Amino acid sequence: xxxxxxxxxxxxxxxxxxxxxxxxxxxxxxxxxxxxxxxxxxxxxxxxxxxxxxxxxxxxxxxxxxxxxxxxxxxxxxxxxxxxxxxxxxxxxxxxxxxxxxxxxxxxx
Numbered sequence: 001x002x003x004x005x006x007x008x009x010x011x012x013x014x015x016x017x018x019x020x021x022x023x024x025x026x027x028x029x030x031x032x033x034x035x036x037x038x039x040x041x042x043x044x045x046x047x048x049x050x051x052x053x054x055x056x057x058x059x060x061x062x063x064x065x066x067x068x069x070x071x072x073x074x075x076x077x078x079x080x081x082x083x084x085x086x087x088x089x090x091x092x093x094x095x096x097x098x099x100x101x102x103x104x105x106x107x108x109x
Contacts, residue, residue: 006052011074017056019044019094020087020107025058028077037079040069043107046093059097061105066098085109 017023024041042060045068049055054073059066071078087107097105 003051009074010052011078014073014081015083017044017081017083018087019046019092020089021083022085022087022107023058024082024084025071025078026080026082027071027075028079030077041084042067042069043087043094043097045095045097048093 021044022042023044024039026037026039029036029038040058040060042058045057045059047054047056052074055070056073057068057070059068061067087109089107097107
C-alpha cells in the first residue's frame with residue numbers, strides 16, 4: 001500500500017548520473033514573496049537511498065572553501081539537473097575527494 005502511494009510522487013524526469021560526474025542543479029528559492037532560480041554546480045560525491053528517500057550530495061569549491069549540499073531527488077523545488085561532464089571513479093562514495101587539493105582534486109573523464 002505504501003509503495004503504491006509513494007510511486008505516484010517519485011520523479012523520473014532527471015538524467016542518469018553517477019558519483020564523479022559534474023552536474024548543475026537548478027532549484028527554486030523563495031525569499032519573502034519573490035521566487036528565483038539558483039544553480040549549484042559541482043561533483044557528485046555520493047548517491048544513496050531508494051524510492052522516495054533517494055538523495056545525492058554535491059561538492060564544489062567556492063573562494064577556496066569546500067561546500068557540500070545534499071539534495072533530495074523528489075524535492076519539489078528542483079527544476080532541472082544538467083550533466084556537464086562524466087567522471088570516471090572506482091568507488092560509489094568518493095569521500096576521499098574532500099581531502100584532495102589542487103590538481104589532485106580533478107576527476108578523470
